[in-house]
Amino acid sequence: MENAVYFVTYRLHEGFLQGGNLSNDEIDIVKNSILYWHKKRWFCYYLTVMPNHVHLLVTMLADERLTIVLESVKSYSAHKLNRSRNRTGAVWQREYYDHIIRNESEFQARIRYIFENAIRHEISQNGFDYHGFWQTDSLEIDR
Secondary structure: OOOOOEEEEEEEEEEHOOOOOOOOOHHHHHHHHHHHEEOEEEEEEEEOOOOOEEEEEEEEEOOOOOOHHHHHHHHHHHHHHHOOOOOOOOOOOOOOOOOOOOOHHHHHHHHHHHHHHHHHOOOOOOOHHHEEEEEEEOOOOOO
C-alpha cells in the first residue's frame, strides 16, 4: 500500500535465545541493519531493539515491499549475530507482525508504545535513554 505507515514486530528464535538475550553490541548490529535501508528502501520513523524482539514504524519508499526489505534486514543481522556468537542456525522467528497505521492518533499511540517498551520491560526508566531506541530527526520523506 503506497504511503502506508507500518508498525512491525519480529522476535528472536527460541534456539538463538538459549545463548541469552541480545547484548548492547548485538542490539547495535540489529539497529544498524534496520537503519542501513533508512531513506534508501524505507523511511524509519521510530524503532526499538529489545533484548528479544524488535518494534519499528516504517513507510516503504518507491516500489519497495515490506517483506523484501524486512527479509534483507533479518538475513543480514542473523548472519552478523550468528558470527558474533560463533554459532549457526535460526536467529529470527520466520513470522513477523505488521499493521497498517490508519490515522494520526494510532500513529501517536504506536510511537508511545515503542518509546515506552523498555520502561514496560523494566530495562530503562526513560525511553530516550534506552540503548536500543532510535527516532528519526526529520519526518520529511524523500520519495
